[in-house]
Amino acid sequence: MTKLSIILSSTRQGRQGEKVARWVERVAKTRPEFEVELLDLRDWPLPFYDQAVTPSGLKGMYPYEAVQRWAAKIAASDGFIIVTPEYNHGYPAVLKNALDWLYSEWNRKPAAFVAYSGGQISGARSVEQLRLVSLELQLVPLRFDVLMPSVQNQFSTTGELLDDSWTKRLNGVLNHLTWWAETLKAGRA
Numbered sequence: 468m469t470k471l472s473i474i475l476s477s478t479r480q481g482r483q484g485e486k487v488a489r490w491v492e493r494v495a496k497t498r499p500e501f502e503v504e505l506l507d508l509r510d511w512p513l514p515f516y517d518q519a520v521t522p523s524g525l526k527g528m529y530p531y532e533a534v535q536r537w538a539a540k541i542a543a544s545d546g547f548i549i550v551t552p553e554y555n556h557g558y559p560a561v562l563k564n565a566l567d568w569l570y571s572e573w574n575r576k577p578a579a580f581v582a583y584s585g586g587q588i589s590g591a592r593s594v595e596q597l598r599l600v601s602l603e604l605q606l607v608p609l610r611f612d613v614l615m616p617s618v619q620n621q622f623s624t625t626g627e628l629l630d631d632s633w634t635k636r637l638n639g640v641l642n643h644l645t646w647w648a649e650t651l652k653a654g655r656a
C-alpha cells in the first residue's frame with residue numbers, strides 16, 4: 468500500500484481548512500491504493516527551527532520529541548497532499564516550519580497541493596511558492612492541483628462539499644499522485 472499523508476496547514480481558530488482537509492481525506496479513502504492519514508499541524512506543535520546546523524546536518528538527531536515524531540511520520544509516508552490556504556499571497560508560516568525541520572524524510576516523494584482562499588485567487592500563489600520550496604527539499608511537486616476560491620461558500624454547515632466537480636478534479640490529481648508515489652517508491656527501493 469502507498470502511504471499517503473494529508474497535511475492540514477491552517478491551525479487558526481475558526482479555520483476553513485479543516486472542512487477542505489476532511490473532504491480530501493474522504494475522497495482519498497475511497498481509493499484502494501492508498502493508506503491515508505490526515506496530519507493536522509494543530510496536533511504537531513513544533514518549535515520554530517532553532518538549530519546551529521541545517522536539518523541534514525542533524526543527521527536524524529532531532530532535539531525535540533515532537534520533531535522526532537514528525538520525522539518518523541514523514542519518513543514513513545510515500546506521498547503527500549498539502550492542504551493550504553493563502554495568507555498574504557503565501558502559505559502559512561506553520562507549514563514552512565514543519566517543512567524546514569526535515570530534509571531526507573521528504574526526499575524523492577511526490578507532493579500534490581489542494582489550495583483555497585476566501586477570495587477569487589484560490590490559493591494559487593501559495594501553491595506556486597510551495598512548488599519552489601518543494602524542489603529544494605527534493606519533493607516532487609505535481610503539475611496538477613486543486614485551487615478552490617471562496618472556500619467559505621463551498622461546504623454545507625455540516626461540512627459536505629456542495630459542488631461534486633471538485634471531487635472529480637481531486638480524483639484526477641490523485642491519479643497522478645498514485646503514479647508518482649508508486650514510481651518513486653520503487654525507485655527509492
Ligand SMILES: Cc1cc2nc3c(=O)[nH]c(=O)nc-3n(C[C@H](O)[C@H](O)[C@H](O)COP(=O)(O)O)c2cc1C
Binds near residue numbers: 557590
Ligand atoms: C493572515 C491572513 C492573510 C490572508 N491573506 C489572503 C490573501 O492574500 N489572499 C486571499 O485570497 N485571502 C487571504 N486571506 C483569506 C483566507 O484565504 C481565508 O480566510 C481562508 O479561509 C484562510 O484559511 P483558513 O480559514 O483555513 O485559515 C487571508 C487570511 C488570513 C487569516
